Amino acid sequence: MSDSARGSLDRRRFLTASAGAALTAAVLPGCATSVDSGSGAGGSGKTLTVMTLVNEWDAKTKKTIEKLLDVKLRIVTYDVTKLNAMLASKNPPDVVRSIGATDTPYFAARGLMTDLDPYLAKSDALKASDLAPANDVWRFDGKKQGTGPRYGLAKDYSQDSMFWYRTDQFEAAGLQLPSATKPLSMDEWLDLGKQLTKRRLGKVKVYGLSATSLGLFSQLMSWTASAGGSLFADDMASVDFSSPEALKALQWYIDYTKADIGPSVLNPNPDGWDGPTYQASRMAMSCNGFWFGGVIGGDAKLSAVSRFAPAPQLGSHRVSPCFSGTGFWIPKEAKNKDAAWKLFEWYFAGQPAKDRAASGWGLPSLNSLRSLVPQDNAFHKQAYQVQEQDTPYFSVLPVSPYAQVDALSGILSKVLPDAIKSGTKAGKIADTLNSRMNDQLAQGKELLG
Structure with missing residues (x-):
């Protein structure tokens, strides 16, 4: 390796x-x-x-x-x-x-x-x-x-919002392959994931889509940006999941999780990451950047049925971050x-x-x-x-100096599972995330002076 x-x-x-x-x-x-x-x-x-x-x-x-x-x-x-x-x-x-x-x-x-x-x-x-x-x-x-x-x-x-897919699974499902130049909308991506998912006795046999391979918080930032917004305020001292753009991103993830078509905060991938699952034909689409081609390229049979696609977009402001x-x-x-x-x-x-x-x-x-x-x-x-094709759409998505992204991700992991299971509305989940994350950011800002 x-x-x-x-x-x-x-x-x-x-x-x-x-x-x-x-x-x-x-x-x-x-x-x-x-x-x-x-x-x-x-x-x-x-x-x-x-x-x-x-x-x-x-x-x-x-x-x-x-x-x-x-x-x-x-x-x-x-x-x-x-x-x-x-x-x-x-x-x-x-x-x-x-x-x-x-x-x-x-x-x-x-x-x-x-x-x-x-x-x-x-x-x-x-x-x-x-x-x-x-x-x-x-x-x-x-x-x-x-x-x-x-x-x-x-x-x-x-650029880590781009994704890889298996042509053999698309063809078996009778689905058109994603464009190499025009990004899918997030709704189109979700719909494809649902159609590509295979179940046996009520359990997922093949994931249709893995949407957050390199971290949910980062992906929420990216999706919010493509909708024309930002999770962080201009002074980087607070987040706002209640903004229309961020709420749209959060709702998309809730819908993805409820659909049970890929690894999520409710059902993590038992393999720990996408590589083994994709290689074993148990995942149709994997949201990973160019580096994931290294996982695929060493296997002639796998590379023959694998393709790369642009980063899906939640809105009209096209972004493709790292x-x-x-x-x-x-x-x-x-x-x-x-x-x-x-x-x-x-x-x-x-x-x-x-x-x-x-x-x-x-x-x-x-x-x-x-x-x-x-x-x-x-x-x-x-x-x-x-x-x-995606290179021109790279941009830095700034993170706050007042808290580690990992600490904010930890809050997502604590809040989302029970909230989604209980059917809590996205707006109320956003309020909880705002409260907990902004407390964390405020503490960090105070310590930093």
């Missing part, structure tokens, strides 16, 4: 690990628990400490990095409690793996991230002008995400920033970046590497052409 594959598949584990308000401890004196950061970590000038996945690099690659950077590489497995403690004690890792789309405002607003613009200005390997627009999820101007200084870089990315943009950032108090930047140049512009681009597991972070994306067969060509 490629690095990009691990990054995408480990995303939900990363999100689960960082759920809740634990990160508040990173900026509150005395809140950090003690942690053994290991001998030689930080300050020695000889050890580069990287907090990332335990399998980020194999032994051979680690040696390559150590020789290239003239350092001893120390890998610290990502753990939110340990990260909090290291940040609070001003002895952080030199490099941290994170999710740009959801984490940047939170960390940047607390002054925990290094501004990378001065490094980009001097670098021969990495230039701001070569960065794909999706890297803007790593920007924060002090109030809103998407503009201002760059605080991290994406290793690769996808929900992840996983990459690295350098803590402001890091002791070995120069070595950290050299790692960035190698990882984001060197051979690893070229290998990721050629693997098909996501789109390259640098525009200059786009030509390496596979187009060697009909499957890859179709997916790439559809991706090119």
Whole structure:
């Protein structure tokens, strides 16, 4: 499995690990628990400490990095409690793996991230002008995400509201295949999902549609945006699920859940994620971005019956966002920033970046590497052409600096199941979500000052 594959598949584990308000401890004196950061970590000038996945690099690659950077590489497995403690004690890792789309405002607003613009200005390997627009999820101007200084870089990315489908299941159901250029409406998408779902003895045998593979909160943001609205207020200090656009998005998800045609807060996928289910012909449509083609492309039979489609839209304001943009950032108090930047140049512009681009597991972070994306067969060509059609509709959907998206997602998980089961009206559910999420955001704003 490629690095990009691990990054995408480990995303939900990363999100689960960082759920809740634990990160508040990173900026509150005395809140950090003690942690053994290991001998030689930080300050020695000889050890580069990287907090990332335990399998980020194999032994051979680690040696390559150590020789290239003239350092001893120390890998610290990502753990939110340990990260909090290291940040609070001003002895952080030199490099941290994170999710740009959801984490940047939170960390940047607390002054925990290094501004990378001065490094980009001097670098021969990495230039701001070569960065794909999706890297803007790593920007924060002090109030809103998407503009201002760059605080991290994406290793690769996808536009995560796009979806994959199986032509064999469409043909068996006598349904027309989705257009490669014109996005479906959300209602059309839901209707197709209902027609493609297969049941046995009252239980779902084949999911017709998986609509929220990379997170419900992010998808609600996207659907609300396509309807012409925003979940967050302009000052990012509150949400409003009661607005016409957000209420429409919430109602769509309630209808999807009640239809029982795919994984939801009421009936999670037993497989844990879409990959195995789609591969086993037990899912007709999977809402995942370009990276999911890496799951499909290695199987000739599966790729022969799989196609990519534009992001469905709830309204007339077409959007196709990125929900992840996983990459690295350098803590402001890091002791070995120069070595950290050299790692960035190698990882984001060197051979690893070229290998990721050629693997098909996501789109390259640098525009200059786009030509390496596979187009060697009909499957890859179709997916790439559809991706090119959706590329102009990318935009950053800003998240609030006052609470982690994972904490807000946790509120969805607590509120929605019982509310949907009991038949609670969407308007009342919206009121409950507003109350609980805005309390969370208010607490975060007060702590941030």
